[in-house]
Amino acid sequence: MNIDAHQHYWDPKRGDYGWLTPDLALLYRVFGPDDLAPLRKSANIERPVVVQAAPTIAETRYLLDLARSEDSIAGVVGWAPLHSADAPAIIDEFVREPKFKAVRPMLQDLPDDTWIEHAPSPKAIERLIDLDIAFDALIFARHVPSLIKFAERYSKLRIVVDHGAKPQIRDRRDIAWQPWADGIAQLAALPQGLFCKLSGLATESNPGWTDETLQPYVAHLLEQFGYERLMWGSDWPVLEMNGSYTAWHDAARRLTSHLEKAEQDAIFGENARAFYCL
Template sequence: MSAERIDAHQHFWDPSRGDYGWLTPELPTLYRVFGPGDLKPLREAANIARTVVVQAAPTVDETRYLLDLARDDASIAGIVGWVPLDALNAVERIDELAREPKFKGVRPMLQDLPDDRWIENPQLTPAVHALIKHDLAFDALIFSRHVPSLKVFAARFPELRIVVDHGAKPQIKEGKEGDMAWQSWADGIAELAGLPQRLHCKLSGLATEAAPGWTVSALKPYVDHLLEHFGPERLMWGSDWPVLNLNGDYAHWFDAARQLTSRLDAPAQEAIFGDTARAFYRL
């Protein structure tokens, strides 16, 4: 087992590129350039060697921008980009991007799409077969309401490697263990984790979903549930930096995640903080 730590989910962006949509001056904490130089001291303080950079704009141009950053930076282990999976030229785009050694997968921004069942669209089939052909991964950015459609999608493509981003974004600030929001999320996690193709899940994004001033104890039921159902061999830690800065910081979330997994043995902790991501993304 390697002890090299990997951050399985973070972002770089430059608002002046103009294709983010959601990233506006009304989010002053995030509305600036965030690049590898900004992350380096935070990453090194947590002894994290490499990261997976995930798309933040629904454009191929942004994916190329990230691949350009990755080309000369050994700390960027892989890029999860964006492709219009339902477009006529989707297969051609995937074939082109797959020639880049650090292109590791795609992420349609499912949470932002008006149709919760978009992922069931049969027009996606050629593109998904191209992902499978190139051994690329699929990041599912979902809420619990998307679980039924993701199950249909997963059953349709049993060879596709799928990871659920941000633990399916539980409503931590609104709910508590045992209420309806909790139960909907908890049931969805159990269903996804139980699928035969063994979906993976990211231990990320939970700080953003929690109330301001969140504590380790507030996150514990959610992390425990993810651990119970996915296990360390299918969970990977991610910072979701710099989105994380809206309700926390790199060191605080990393330390919280270490505390929340401290009861596990060393190989299990190494899986969550590096080995699972390395294997899943073929890093």
Template structure:
């Protein structure tokens, strides 16, 4: 019997000296330093996580190449989600170049940071998205609830593109359940009902909560994601080291495990590894 592989489906490595992380500022002291595989190793091993998917944190092709360089030299990196200028005439050429690297698995435009909330609906060049599909590459959607209508339009236009919603679409947990529940909850339901069966990452929720969050703070949001996407379409991710701003690797891993402990073992294994392995073709 094969032992299940535990996979962290969403974490980051970076070096601020590279100069293309516009959001990463010196005053963000816990994060403003180099983070590499050696920094994560002990945390990952303590949680029983064997492999990770490293996700871009800068909107540059150069950063994607930096991550692929790390991946070539570290077996714990199973895949890289990179950045490509999907609205550029050079997009397909860049995709072809990056796809020569076996650990290049997906692309992620940083939709949450773009001034146009409807960018994904009209800006990406169709030939670039079709090339992703042809090469069996996936798409990470970094969104808030306000992006849901445009993401639905995009997904409907490309029904064979594999899409995963990052961080549960970042619910405004710090606003409290009475304020922060809608329109997020309806948006999640709409995304989950799309016929191509989008996936979703059980990640980033601690970052959206107030400091000193507890399991009960996050429980309604995790429950809703589990009800809508089911264990067959959720994948656990740490969002480390961003997580360090408002939690810890072990605390979030333990919380996610506790929220899914009522599921049969095969479904837990799916959330904590098998789904990421299948979705990203690891």
């Protein structure tokens, strides 16, 4: 089964997407399963994993409600207030829904780059481990040292790095490459075997990106994580700001076409199925 390991549904009228403003005219509308269905069909993607886009309990409930009535949704990555004493109880509420698979604090948007080192409640993280709920890390290269400390502290927590840690591909290569490349190598070398999403690269590029633009970054992610720990995601509809679902999917297929079929199948479905326990 081909799986999109990272996409979003939202309704701006809900009012809790702080980053989603009318200035982002292309994104400032409802995006739901009916919008994604023809795009998935064109790329032969059977099911998506839907990821939170607002740091609120209400939005996670909204996604879980949607997942109950939408068979195509394979899993939901939600949000929980991991710093709060209430976090274990909230996680317990969410886990009653069989499609609740992971939590994601929006680390890239927090004013404290070291938040993940000290703010989450140990009881909340231990609850995730006890329930076998995964953790999505939305980071830039500057967050890598703190994420390493967090991962070393909670070595039994299943962690996936979103969007390849968002290399700034729109910058000059000498600026974009480091410290991103070293950070990826450090994360990939952690003994618990972090996973990584092959997603978001088109979003971080300049308009008019090509396979050649993305190739060094895809090659580095493959070299460090191997096909066994990479999973393809669209980052739709954010992707629409700098590309299309079909263009990014086809580019990712071409950039991994040197792999064996079973290895490509792992990146485009099996790894997401296994990691998220779909």
